């Protein structure tokens with residue numbers, strides 16, 4: 284399937300917990316029979332099996348696992364083998380309580396749940412190293428094992444003394460001297476000047492210490508990424524020290540804000556993620572665009588095909604309401620991942636748990652355990668469909684458009700006081716602009732400010748408030764060389780330590796944008812203003828659009844006005860502008876506008892810039908369009924994310940799409 288795993292075909296399967304069924308061999312046997320019928324060719328094993336591997340300290344049992352891996356392999360099913368650090372055994376927590384996390388309120392948690400260990404605890408690191416190494420030595424070379432699944436959904440923070448010390452050391456590395464840190468953080472504000480790195484404490488709760496000092500918050504978040512990655516490196520080292528070189532991944536989460544996943548790109552061999560879309564909670568096509576963005580985000584981490592490691596064929600029981608999926612939605616959701624670059628469709632869970640928190644979670648095989656089950660039948664149908672797609676060979680998604688979504692910038696926006704503490708609308712603007720691009724029939728790659736921009740024709744960077752070092756320069760070069768750049772209000776305001784730039788903003792880019800941002804206005808909830816088309820602006824734009832939340836006032840120098848504000852004391856001043864610079868163009872979108880604005884504007888930009896659309900015809904709302912190479916052929920995916928039939932009349936496909944149906948055709 285993938286250049287990393289070296290299998291040609293798509294992988295279909297998911298998380299399997301045979302360790303919960305060791306006393307029921309007849310069930311394990313039947314599972315395999317049902318997997319084979321569903322064309323399952325991969326399962327993830329051992330994710331939370333530490334107490335089965337090492338029931339008492341130093342006593343290891345992998346024979347049961349070997350038997351299961353053997354049986355699966357003999358039936359054509361590969362194993363993604365997990366390291367078990369996501370949940371520790373009771374004996375370990377009892378004997379070494381320092382492995383347990385200290386929360387933000389500075390209290391150590393008790394044993395329970397999972398994903399709550401300290402990342403700097405030397406005992407925990409040592410115990411994880413030992414179990415990982417033993418696992419690799421015993422089973423790593425098994426021909427059925429194709430990939431390491433390192434831990435599970437890394438996340439969270441620990442505030443123990445050891446983590447505090449590690450934070451101080453990390454800051455020392457970053458700033459070298461305390462004077463430099465004081466200068467960059469402007470700690471003179473409210474008399475927070477530090478005399479030494481040892482005085483610096485991680486953020487606390489409101490009563491417990493510092494919770495509002497922006498550079499501290501931002502750098503703590505950076506440190507948490509660093510220390511989690513460092514913990515993961517220790518896990519991988521154990522496998523490599525055992526002489527095992529099989530590729531490794533770790534499963535990322537939906538828009539997870541606690542880590543900057545981009546920083547993991549050099550230690551994971553392939554990106555994988557867990558998708559639990561809230562189908563039917565909102566209009567499904569909106570959920571589909573939101574999910575599509577996440578798939579593109581994951582593909583953008585390494586700019587390569589990725590794995591859908593977990594998803595659910597039906598109800599997800601930890602969501603507030605466990606809504607059943609409509610027929611065919613499981614298939615279409617799975618194929619959506621494939622369309623966006625996934626080489627796998629994998630589920631949590633393969634067999635419904637017997638007890639515990641996940642006993643009501645959807646699964647490929649339910650507790651009923653027979654084949655005449657609606658969800659199982661849907662899975663069989665998807666398995667066959669994936670098999671029918673043939674060789675995927677890690678086909679790329681062809682893209683000319685990049686969307687800048689930078690975690691460090693998002694952190695700074697979220698922690699900022701003003702211009703809208705209630706909701707900065709990051710998600711809302713992201714969704715609107717992404718959807719506008721997709722409705723213009725474009726594939727999109729999500730990048731961050733560390734990525735190169737050369738090679739794209741269109742770069743969209745909404746709410747790029749904090750510029751990472753070198754980003755302004757990349758934008759300048761991109762536009763100079765003929766690229767089309769689109770940004771929004773609140774652009775280029777602060778530096779990497781969240782310190783205001785002095786002088787005209789957008790910092791270092793006023794000439795590229797042909798304007799100066801003067802003031803930003805936060806609108807109260809319920810306030811709806813208008814932007815109005817300027818004289819001579821393109822016919823593709825309507826006479827007016829509404830906006831809310833935020834807008835930026837600007838003073839143009841060379842930029843041409845496309846729309847002006849229609850409300851408040853700034854009525855008549857420029858709201859949407861375009862500037863010709865070098866060989867390219869830079870657009871400034873001053874307000875958080877209604878969806879139609881982005882759809883119309885991108886349609887215009889794509890035509891004007893001569894970008895390749897996946898297909899030329901505009902599709903009815905409700906159909907998601909994407910394309911991807913499978914082998915040497917670019918395939919077009921048309922997916923109906925509604926409960927109605929939709930008629931399609933295009934060169935690649937002419938016919939009807941049933942509710943939640945996907946058709947895959949050759950691009951002509």
Ligand code: GAL
Nearest residue numbers: 435436557559593599631644
């Ligand atoms: C994931 C987790 C799985 C399982 C699943 C349930 O976040 O990795 O272990 O708990 O959620 O939806």
